Amino acid sequence: MATAIFGAGCFWGVEAFFEKFEGVTGTTVGYIGGHLENPSYEEVKQGDTGHAEAVRIEYNPAVITYAKLVNIFFEAHDPTQVNRQGIDVGHQYRSVIFYTDASQKYIAEEKISEWSAKGVFKRPIATQVEEASSFFEAEEHHQKYIQKHGSAACSIG
Template sequence: MATAIFGAGCFWGVEAFFEKFEGVTETKVGYIGGHLENPTYEEVKEGNTGHAESVKIDYDPTVITYAELINIFFEAHDPTSRNKQGIDVGHQYRSVIFYLDASQKYIAEEKIKEWEGKGVFKRPIVTEVEAATTFFEAEEYHQKYLQKHGSAACSIG
């Protein structure tokens, strides 16, 4: 098994989007990239902790590759929108790839170049590539939110 971590707006929709793909074995929503230990949803939502709402994806690399997950990531949201996805606005909703090792960083940077070269987007990609720090799982009521409650105010997926 391997792990990938992405931020692409409201984590409810991001989680539901990635769960559809064969090879994704587990998802958890949470917070990463900030300066506060054990942040709560209310703290992250205010936008002052530096964390991004993110999804940690465990996957089987013999079924789906990290590069394929990044392609899905770019198809799942608007990577040209800085700190905003749909109705969600703030640094906590930024487009970001959190890499876990040098290989993931390289693949992420190459994928950004590849997607820029495709000319799919009308504006430049603003996705950040950051070293993963501690991933804090969100509160239980956020896990598999769309499975539990149906549609929500997320603009992804």
């Protein structure tokens, strides 16, 4: 198994979107990219921890590639918005790919170039590419939130 980590706004909808694909074997929502150790949802929601709401995806690379996951990431949200997705505004909702090795970084940067060249989006892609730091799992009631509460709980997906 392998791991991919993406931030694309409200993590509830992003998690539910990725779970639909064959080869995705598990998802966990949480926080990454900030300066506070083991932050809570309430702390991240305030917007000053530096963390992004993100989804850690466990996947089988023999079934689905990292490149395909990055394509799905671009299909799952608006990567042209800076520090927001829909009604969710703040640094914690930024569009970001957290890479775990040089290969993932290369693929992420190549995919940004590829998607930019397609002209699909009316504005430039604002997605950041950052080295993965410590991933802190969100509280249990945030895990599989859409499955528990329905799709009306989030605007993505």
